[in-house]
Structures are given as structure tokens and as C-alpha cells.
Amino acid sequence: MKRLPKFLLSAAMVATMATSFSAVMAATPPDTLVQAWQSDDIISLDPAEVFEMNASEIIGNTYERLITYDIKDVSKISGQVAESWTVSPDGKTYTFKIKPNRKFASGNPITAEDVVYSLQRAVALDKSPAFILGQFGLTKDNMKDKIKQTGPLELTFEVDKPYAPTLVLYCLGNSVASIVDKKLLTQNEKDGDWGYNWLKTKYAGSGPYIMRDWKANEVLVLERNPNYEQKTPLARVIYRHIKETASQRLLLEKGDVDVARSLNPEEIAAVSKNPDITVQSAPKGTVYYLGLNQKNPNLAKPEVRQALKYLVDYQAIADTIMKSKGEVHQNFLPKGFLGAESNNPYKLDVAKAKELLAKAGLKDGFSVTMDTRSTAEITGVAQAMQATFAQAGIKLEILPMDSKQALTKYRARQHDIYIGNWGSDYQDPNSNADTFAANDDNSDNAKAKPLAWRNAWDPGPLTAKTRAAVMERDAEKRAQMYKELQKAVLDDGPFVIFLQQTEVAAVRKNVQNFVLGPSFSDNDVSQAKKN
Amino acid sequence: MVSAVMNGGGGHVGALRSFLKKVVQFVIVLATTLLGLVAVTFFIGRVVPIDPVIAIVGDRAPAHVYERTRQELGLDRPLIEQFVIYVKKAATGDFGNSVLTTNPVMTDIINVFPATLELATLGTIIGVIVGIPLGVLAAVKRGSLLDQFVRVLGLVGYSVPIFWLGLMGLLLFYAKLGWVAGPGRIDVTYSYLYTPVTGIVLLDTAMQGQWDAFWDAVSHVLLPACLLGYFSLAYISRMTRSFMLNELAQEYVIAARVKGLSEMRVIWRHALRNAAVPLITVIALSYANLLEGSVLTETVFAWPGLGQYITNSLQNADMNAVLGGTLVIGTVFVLLNLVSDLLYRLLDPRTR
Numbered sequence: 001m002k003r004l005p006k007f008l009l010s011a012a013m014v015a016t017m018a019t020s021f022s023a024v025m026a027a028t029p030p031d032t033l034v035q036a037w038q039s040d041d042i043i044s045l046d047p048a049e050v051f052e053m054n055a056s057e058i059i060g061n062t063y064e065r066l067i068t069y070d071i072k073d074v075s076k077i078s079g080q081v082a083e084s085w086t087v088s089p090d091g092k093t094y095t096f097k098i099k100p101n102r103k104f105a106s107g108n109p110i111t112a113e114d115v116v117y118s119l120q121r122a123v124a125l126d127k128s129p130a131f132i133l134g135q136f137g138l139t140k141d142n143m144k145d146k147i148k149q150t151g152p153l154e155l156t157f158e159v160d161k162p163y164a165p166t167l168v169l170y171c172l173g174n175s176v177a178s179i180v181d182k183k184l185l186t187q188n189e190k191d192g193d194w195g196y197n198w199l200k201t202k203y204a205g206s207g208p209y210i211m212r213d214w215k216a217n218e219v220l221v222l223e224r225n226p227n228y229e230q231k232t233p234l235a236r237v238i239y240r241h242i243k244e245t246a247s248q249r250l251l252l253e254k255g256d257v258d259v260a261r262s263l264n265p266e267e268i269a270a271v272s273k274n275p276d277i278t279v280q281s282a283p284k285g286t287v288y289y290l291g292l293n294q295k296n297p298n299l300a301k302p303e304v305r306q307a308l309k310y311l312v313d314y315q316a317i318a319d320t321i322m323k324s325k326g327e328v329h330q331n332f333l334p335k336g337f338l339g340a341e342s343n344n345p346y347k348l349d350v351a352k353a354k355e356l357l358a359k360a361g362l363k364d365g366f367s368v369t370m371d372t373r374s375t376a377e378i379t380g381v382a383q384a385m386q387a388t389f390a391q392a393g394i395k396l397e398i399l400p401m402d403s404k405q406a407l408t409k410y411r412a413r414q415h416d417i418y419i420g421n422w423g424s425d426y427q428d429p430n431s432n433a434d435t436f437a438a439n440d441d442n443s444d445n446a447k448a449k450p451l452a453w454r455n456a457w458d459p460g461p462l463t464a465k466t467r468a469a470v471m472e473r474d475a476e477k478r479a480q481m482y483k484e485l486q487k488a489v490l491d492d493g494p495f496v497i498f499l500q501q502t503e504v505a506a507v508r509k510n511v512q513n514f515v516l517g518p519s520f521s522d523n524d525v526s527q528a529k530k531n
Numbered sequence: 532m533v534s535a536v537m538n539g540g541g542g543h544v545g546a547l548r549s550f551l552k553k554v555v556q557f558v559i560v561l562a563t564t565l566l567g568l569v570a571v572t573f574f575i576g577r578v579v580p581i582d583p584v585i586a587i588v589g590d591r592a593p594a595h596v597y598e599r600t601r602q603e604l605g606l607d608r609p610l611i612e613q614f615v616i617y618v619k620k621a622a623t624g625d626f627g628n629s630v631l632t633t634n635p636v637m638t639d640i641i642n643v644f645p646a647t648l649e650l651a652t653l654g655t656i657i658g659v660i661v662g663i664p665l666g667v668l669a670a671v672k673r674g675s676l677l678d679q680f681v682r683v684l685g686l687v688g689y690s691v692p693i694f695w696l697g698l699m700g701l702l703l704f705y706a707k708l709g710w711v712a713g714p715g716r717i718d719v720t721y722s723y724l725y726t727p728v729t730g731i732v733l734l735d736t737a738m739q740g741q742w743d744a745f746w747d748a749v750s751h752v753l754l755p756a757c758l759l760g761y762f763s764l765a766y767i768s769r770m771t772r773s774f775m776l777n778e779l780a781q782e783y784v785i786a787a788r789v790k791g792l793s794e795m796r797v798i799w800r801h802a803l804r805n806a807a808v809p810l811i812t813v814i815a816l817s818y819a820n821l822l823e824g825s826v827l828t829e830t831v832f833a834w835p836g837l838g839q840y841i842t843n844s845l846q847n848a849d850m851n852a853v854l855g856g857t858l859v860i861g862t863v864f865v866l867l868n869l870v871s872d873l874l875y876r877l878l879d880p881r882t883r
Contacts, residue, residue: 029720040843043587043631051589128592200633216632216639217843218835219719238719242833243843246698247714250706256713404848407590408582425591447594 028258031235033511033528036242036251037261040217046199047178049127053423053520054239056175060521061222061237063178063205066096066115067169071517071524074336074427077169081110081179081206083153085169091162091473098153103227104181104206112155117182119147119157121194129176132425136160136168164473166338170428175521180204208232208526217241222525233513233529252277252506258530259514260506264376265323271506281324281504282516285334286423287432288326288381290370290496294456296416298368302492303360309346309496310353311388321380322499329500331486332436332493336518337429338475339482345490353392365393370417371410373403381498382419411449413456421501422451427519429482430470436495437485438466455494462488553876557869561862568861569621569854573614576850586630586848617854626855631847636855639840644859645730646716647836650828651821653756658763659814663803665764666771670779671798681768688765693758697831700754712750714833721747755832759825763817770813774806781805808879815871823860 028034041052047059066085070076079085083099102110123133123143137160138146146158159168171177181204185195188202195204203211209222209232222237240257242248249267252260253274263271272279292299292308299305314328333340357363372382379400386396396417401409410418424431439452439459452459462485469481489495503516503523510531515524584601592600601607605616620627626636634642669681705713712718717732721744725736733752736745778784779802787797826838833839837856844852 032719034719040631040847044633051591126596128589128596130596131593134593215835216634217839219722240715240719240833242714243839244698244714244831244833247701247831247833250701251713254706254709254713256718402581402846402848404581404585404846405579407585408580411582411585411590449594 028256029236030530033234033237033259033514033525033530034257035237035239035259035261036248036257037239038243038245039220039239039241040243042214042216042220044200045203045211045214046125046127046196047175047180047205048122048125048130048194048196049200050175051127051129056519056521057523058211058220058222058239059175059178060207060517060523061209061525062203062207062211062225063175063180064207065173065175065177065179067173067177069170069173069427071515071522074518075166075338077166077173080173081115087165091165092159094157094159094165094168095150096155096157098155100153102206102229104184104204105210105225105227106181106184106204107227108181108183110179110206112149112151112153114182115179116147116149116155117185118180119177120144121180121185122176123147125194125196129174129425132171132174132176136163136171161471162473163470164428164430164475164478166475167428167430167470170426174426179206181206209237230526232526234525237525237528249506252508255508258508258511263504263506265321265325268324268504268506276509277506278509279324279504279506280514280516281502282518283327283335284423284501284503285336285427285519286421286501287329287332287334287497288322288419288421288499288501289332290385290498291410291415291418291420291451291455292494292496293413293415293417294494295413296368298360298362298366299416299494301360301362303356304362305492305494307353307356307360307392308389308394310349310356311392311394312346312385312496312498313348313388314344314346314498316348317381317384318499321377321384324502324504325377326499326501328498330490330497332432332489332495332497333429333482333486334424334432334500337424337427337432337482339429339479339486341483341486341490348388350388350391357392357394363393365395367395367397368416369397369399370419371399371401371406371415372419373406374400375403378419385419410454413444413454418454423501424519429478430466433466433469433482433485436493437489438463451495452493457494459489459493549876550873553869553873557865561865561869564865565858565861566618568858569618570614572854572857573617574610576854577610577613581848583630583848583850621854621858626858627851629844629852630849631843631852636851639852640837640855640859642730643835643837643840646732646834647822647825647829647838649731649733650752650755650759650825650834650836651818653752654759654763654821654825655814655818657757657760658767658817661760662764662767663771663810666768667775667798667803669768669772670775673776678772681772685765685769688762692827693762694827694831696761697755697758697828700758701831704754711754712747714831716751716834717744717748718751755825755828755834759821759828763821766817767810767813771806771810774809775802778802778806808875811874811878812871815867819864819867822863 039054042055044050045055045058047063050056050059064080066080066082068078068080081098082096085094085096087094098110098112098115104110119133120143122130123138124140149155184204185199188195188198190197201214208225208228210225212223213221218241220239224232224235242251245262245264245267248260248262249271251257252271268279271277292305294300318326318328328344329335330344330346331341335342357365370382372378382398386398389396409415435450436452437459439450439457440448440463442453442456442458446453465481465485469478472478472481505516507514512529513527517523583604584597588596588600605613624637628634629636629639632639665681669678672678701713704710724744725739725741728735732748733745736748784797784802787801826842829836829838830842841853841856844856
């Protein structure tokens with residue numbers, strides 16, 4: 001008899017364990033969307049500083065901008081905080097009217113003063129993405145004259161040249177131009193830092209969700225903004241940092257997360273067979289390319305540049321290593337951009353490549369190195385190219401390295417071939433034209449260092465053409481100019497562009513309206529709901 | 532009587548003196564080790580062809596933003612000057628700020644260390660509780676099936692990659708059988724039910740009476756702890772076996788048997804007691820290994836500990852964090868060595 005209580009106690013413990021374990025196995029809470037992703041690139045949540053993919057997504061869901069666009073057709077630009085706008089006849093002054101009766105999550109009203117403050121703040125802080133506004137001639141010294149409040153709900157934004165209006169508007173729709181709560185930030189300002197040190201990890205916006213909690217490399221929690229005009233269906237969205245993709249898959253299949261964001265092609269293929277899971281994808285404004293350093297005398301020969309374009313098995317790469325992560329694309333403007341070309345003239349053609357190499361005086365091929373980031377996908381693509389290059393006698397040595405190391409070398413123009421990807425900074429074609437087709441100064445200590453510079457390429461007249469295209473106010477003429485630029489780079493540029501990225505997310509069937517948009521800041525969870 | 536006490540007292544003074552000597556020695560060893568570590572990691576960190584500025588400003592930053600940040604970090608100064616500044620700051624516990632988390636590195640480490648401590652401690656406890664008896668039995672029944680089994684167990688534990696084993700464990704116990712919870716430290720549903728105090732989730736939830744959260748944490752820690760425990764026991768059982776074989780061949784064991792002591796008493800009271808002394812070093816080393824070597828386990832199980840922190844920092848060229856983390860591990864290593872040394876002295880009078 002004496003033993004009974006002890007026995008009961010342990011039985012009770014086992015029972016508690018059993019029930020709580022099974023509780024753990026149950027699905028995620030019905031009002032919460034839980035996602036697994038690799039988020040170690042988040043270093044700040046201040047919209048004036050954010051420039052990385054993952055953080056842009058958070059900014060996109062938690063802040064608003066003057067302007068937004070339809071993610072199904074990015075050419076449809078509309079107001080977000082702005083109710084309407086006009087452009088002055090000389091094309092230099094933009095006047096915005098703000099929607100009345102809107103509030104920040106803090107409860108403070110959104111006024112023109114907040115918008116002026118937000119744009120000036122981004123220029124003054126001058127962090128990495130500030131050039132998106134700075135390119136319009138805005139500086140710390142002139143911003144007070146150029147960005148002005150003209151009424152409680154009205155402001156003007158003045159640019160230095162009559163740019164194509166869509167360029168200005170797309171840039172004002174970029175995360176760097178997010179509207180922040182002036183009152184809240186002023187309260188948290190220290191030593192004239194515009195509240196920067198506070199906002200890096202906190203929140204001062206008006207978007208559908210509030211950024212409630214961020215533990216670096218662990219978890220990021222968004223919560224419904226009660227002051228937002230449209231109530232979000234879900235109360236909470238949680239992003240869990242799960243580095244291992246195999247772990248992400250397990251969590252998804254068990255229902256411990258609703259969405260897995262970083263699966264590799266095999267894992268995507270596997271989960272797509274699971275009846276409880278759907279695989280969503282969206283083309284992104286990111287292209288994969290090889291950069292051929294023109295300081296290497298072999299790579300500087302136009303025939304060699306051409307030959308290499310014939311030595312990539314584009315379709316095989318898209319169908320195997322990068323399956324469901326990208327599609328063949330050879331022009332520098334991603335599909336969906338104004339003037340984007342979708343012709344892909346190059347195919348693997350060893351005979352043609354050999355012919356070109358012979359013309360260049362390299363009949364027996366040559367040796368060259370390629371700096372690769374040590375990720376499974378990039379390494380796989382590099383190996384595939386190694387095999388096809390070899391067919392024409394080109395001995396490609398792969399130099400695997402840490403991504404930051406590869407970048408350091410690339411930016412110092414010390415590579416032979418660099419394999420990487422490039423995502424547009426904003427939805428306007430100038431973003432990519434400016435980096436692939438223009439290079440104002442090819443000297444080693446140039447101020448601007450676009451991709452053309454990194455590969456020591458002087459694009460000659462293309463630079464002027466790029467500068468002209470950005471001033472063209474007729475959209476059709478402008479599109480034509482970008483088509484010409486793309487063709488020139490495709491024919492002769494030191495870039496072997498081979499894929500446009502597709503972003504994939506594996507989502508459990510009970511989740512609806514989870515949207516992957518054309519840019520990372522357009523990945524939208526505000527309408528997501530669960531059945 | 533009086534002289535006996537005096538002698539005894541003299542003995543204690545001697546022991547104390549030797550103890551103090553050891554402590555002074557330790558402080559010197561710690562200081563030089565740390566300085567050496569700082570120097571090596573600092574210079575490796577500066578020599579590697581990775582630009583820490585890119586880690587902060589990103590790939591797209593315009594030239595002037597890049598240059599300004601470089602100056603802010605002091606990277607434009609001579610290397611020696613940078614080193615002196617770094618050592619001066621480090622001496623006060625200031626390892627600079629982490630690029631990734633923007634917090635002071637020390638704060639970050641204080642935040643992530645409990646997670647690693649929790650995991651490594653549980654792993655070591657499992658390793659000791661299971662490993663020592665296994666090792667003893669294997670030695671006693673040398674050549675038997677059990678002995679073979681223990682040796683194979685040790686071999687597997689040593690040769691199979693922990694990463695693979697972790698994934699297989701997850702696949703079986705989490706995905707298939709559903710006995711334990713998946714990657715992570717605690718379910719998101721429970722993570723806001725308690726306030727972190729010690730940073731050790733099991734302790735915090737238990738102290739605050741959040742039993743659902745506690746059991747959830749148990750369910751999360753079980754698999755990674757058993758995995759680390761397995762690695763630890765593989766090592767501990769192998770060493771126990773060899774120490775025990777050594778002891779069992781000693782004359783005092785034969786003498787004890789001749790005196791007619793029971794086999795149990797001979798093995799567990801006499802032989803193991805002597806074998807325990809070198810075992811302490813083994814356990815301490817194994818503990819230190821788990822503390823620093825759980826990097827892969829932490830990655831597979833999404834365990835937000837020191838291992839994951841340092842891996843992430845390395846991948847992102849967050850050199851302040853890497854340096855800080857390395858120093859902490861170095862300190863732990865030296866400290867654990869000291870503890871095992873002191874225990875050694877306490878247990879084995881011959882070493883005093």
C-alpha cells in the first residue's frame with residue numbers, strides 16, 4: 001500500500017508527459033502563421049538601412065510607402081500612403097497628397113510631416129540603400145529644400161533632372177522610402193541619430209503587421225496592427241530561423257511550421273508529392289550570371305566572351321541542379337521589367353565555341369579559375385560548367401570559398417570568373433542597366449563600382465545610352481532603349497547571364513493567400529489565412 | 532596528542548599552500564592562454580581575405596558609405612594599433628558590437644551560452660551515467676559479448692558524423708515515431724509563457740511553474756542531449772574500460788580478492804575508485820568538447836547556442852563575434868582543466 005502514492009505519482013508524470021508531447025505534435029495555432037527560413041542576413045530592421053532579402057520582406061509587411069504597385073503587374077503604380085500625386089511640367093517636382101485619417105500602429109496620425117521626416121531621415125542617415133533616393137541629387141545639405149511640407153497632408157519632392165517619372169515613383173515605393181512615425185522616433189532619438197540605434201531592433205510603422213519581437217538567428221514575430229485600415233486575417237506571423245533545410249522539411253511535414261522557405265530542389269520535389277503541401281513559386285528580379293574579368297587577357301578577347309556563352313548547358317542547369325529555383329534567362333533585365341527581353345539565343349554549342357576560340361588564337365583552349373560560393377547550388381552549377389568548358393579545351397579550376405571572401409575578391413577585381421547573382425534594387429530597369437551596362441570610370445580607384453566596373457569592362461557608348469534611357473519620359477521609347485542595351489550586353493558584354501531566379505515556398509494546404517511577389521519586399525503575408 | 536594535531540595542521544597548511552600555488556599558476560596560464568588566443572584569432576581574422584565592411588554595409592553600398600564604415604571600424608589604422616586597441620578593450624570585457632545582432636558581443640554570448648550549457652551538461656550527465664558502468668562492465672567481462680558491444684558502440688560514436696546521426700534521429704524519433712519534438716528549443720506557442728531568467732529553459736519554466744512549457748522544452752532537448760550524450764559516453768566508456776583494465780591488473784586488487792572481499796566490492800569500491808581519478812580529466816575534457824563542439828548538433832536542431840552563434844558569425848564575417856566566442860571557449864577550456872586538476876589533487880593524495 002505504501003508504494004501506491006509513488007506509483008501514482010510516476011503514472012501521473014508519464015501521463016502528463018504523454019499528453020504534453022502529443023500537444024507538441026499538434027498543428028501550429030490557428031491564428032498564427034509559422035514559417036521556417038534562413039534569416040541570418042538580417043542585421044537591422046530600420047527601413048533606412050535594410051537592404052537584404054529577408055529583412056526587406058519584413059519591412060514590406062510592416063511599413064507603408066507613398067507608392068506601391070500591383071505585384072501581378074508591376075507597371076500598375078498606385079498610392080499607398082499617398083492619395084494622389086502630380087508632376088510639374090518641367091518633370092522635376094512631384095507633389096503628393098496624403099490619405100487623410102490614417103494612423104501609425106502607435107496611434108499617432110500619419111501626416112505630411114512624417115513623410116518628409118522619413119525621406120529626409122533616409123537621406124541623412126546615408127546607409128547602404130540611401131543611394132536609391134540620393135541618385136536624384138538629394139544630399140544632407142539640400143534635402144530640407146528638396147523635400148518640403150506644403151500643407152498638413154501635402155508635400156513636394158524635387159529631383160535634379162527630369163527623370164522618367166516611373167523611376168522616381170518606383171524608388172519612392174522602395175523599402176528605403178518607408179514612412180516612419182516621427183513622433184515616436186523623436187522620443188527615442190539619442191545624440192541626433194534620428195532614432196537609428198533604437199529603430200534597428202524596434203518598430204515605428206503603419207503596415208498591416210507590427211514587428212513585435214526579433215531575436216537574431218532565432219525568431220522574428222509579427223503581430224496584427226490594430227490601427228491598420230484592413231484587419232489582417234491572422235493575429236500573428238512567426239518566422240523561425242532554421243538553418244538546416246532538411247530540418248525545415250521535417251518541421252513542415254510534421255505540421256510544426258506552415259511554410260518552409262529554403263528547401264533545396266530535391267526537398268521541393270519530395271514535398272510536392274505530399275498531399276498536405278503545395279509548392280508555390282514566383283519569378284524574382286534576380287539573375288544568375290558569370291562575371292568575366294577583363295583584366296584577364298584571355299577573357300578580354302571578344303571571341304572568348306562569346307565562346308563561353310556557347311559553353312553553358314543552360315537548359316540542363318535549369319532542369320536539374322536549379323530545378324524549380326530558376327528558369328533560363330540570358331538578358332540583364334529580369335522578366336517583368338519595362339523593356340525586358342526574353343529571347344535566349346545561346347545554347348550549348350561546342351563546335352561553335354571551338355571555332356570562336358580558334359579565331360581568338362586559343363585553339364587548344366586555356367586555363368582559368370572561377371570563384372564560387374560554397375553553397376550546394378552554386379557549386380553544382382560551377383561543376384556543370386567545368387564539364388562543358390572542358391569539351392572545348394578550357395580547363396576551369398573551381399575555387400570554392402566563403403561568400404564574403406568571394407565578394408571581397410570580386411570587389412577588388414582579383415577574380416578570373418565570378419559566379420553570382422544580382423537582384424534589382426527597385427522595379428525600374430535602370431537598376432540593372434546602371435550596373436550591367438554602364439561604367440563611368442574604369443580606373444582602379446573609381447568612385448562608383450557597378451558590375452561592369454567589377455569586371456573591368458568599359459562599355460563605351462553604352463554608358464551614355466544608359467544615362468539617356470533614364471531621362472526618357474516616353475515609356476515606349478524608353479523600353480526600346482533598354483532592348484538595345486540588353487542586346488549589346490548580350491552580344492559582347494563580359495557577362496554570361498544564365499538564369500532568372502524563381503523563389504519557392506512549400507506551404508501546407510490549409511494556408512491560403514500566402515503570396516510570393518516579384519521582389520523580396522513584395523512577399524506578402526498580410527492576407528494569409530488558415531482553414 | 533598535541534604534536535599529532537600540530538602535524539595534521541601542518542599538513543593542511545601544506546595542502547592550502549599547494550592549492551594557492553595552483554591557483555596562482557592557473558591565473559598565469561589563463562592570462563597567457565587568452566592573450567595567445569586573442570593574438571592568434573585577431574591576426575587570423577585580419578589576414579583572412581574577407582572584408583568585414585561588406586558584412587555591415589552589404590554588397591551594394593556606394594563607395595563613400597563603404598569608406599566611412601571602414602573608418603568607423605578603425606580598419607584604416609595600422610594592424611598593430613588595431614590589435615592594441617582591441618586587447619585594451621577586451622581586457623575590460625568589451626569585445627565590440629556584433630555586426631549581425633548589433634548587440635555588444637558580450638551580451639550576445641551571455642544570451643546564447645545558457646542554451647549550449649544546458650545541452651552540453653545534459654549530454655555529459657548522460658555520458659557519465661551510462662558510460663562509466665558500461666566501461667566498468669566491459670573491463671570486468673573482457674572479451675565477452677558485452678565488451679565487444681561496448682567497443683563497437685564507442686567506435687560508431689567516434690566515426691559516424693554527428694550531423695548525419697542528428698538528422699537520422701530527427702527522422703526516426705520526431706518525424707516517424709513522434710516521440711520527441713522537432714528542431715528548436717521550445718515551441719513558439721510556449722515561448723512567451725515564461726520570462727527568461729537564467730536562460731536555461733528547463734530551469735526557467737520549472738521555477739515559474741509553467742509545466743506545459745517545461746515538458747515541451749524537455750521534449751525538445753531530449754534528442755540532441757541524447758545524441759551528445761552518446762558521443763560523450765562513447766569516449767567515457769572507452770576510457771573507463773582501459774583505466775579499469777589497468778587497475779584490475781594491479782596487485783592491490785589481487786590482494787583484496789585474496790582477503791576474501793566480494794567481487795562487487797573489489798570492482799566498484801577499490802578499482803573504480805582509483806580509476807576515477809584519471810577519469811575526471813576525461814569527463815572534464817569531454818564536457819569541454821561538448822561545449823565547443825556542439826556546432827553541428829546546434830545547426831541540425833536549430834539550437835540557438837554558442838556553436839550556432841559562432842558558425843553564423845564566421846559565415847557572415849562578423850569578426851568581433853568570432854573573436855569573442857573563441858575567447859569564451861578558450862576560457863572555458865582552461866577553467867575546466869583547472870577544475871579537473873584540482874579534483875585530481877583532492878582525490879589522489881600522491882599528486883599533492
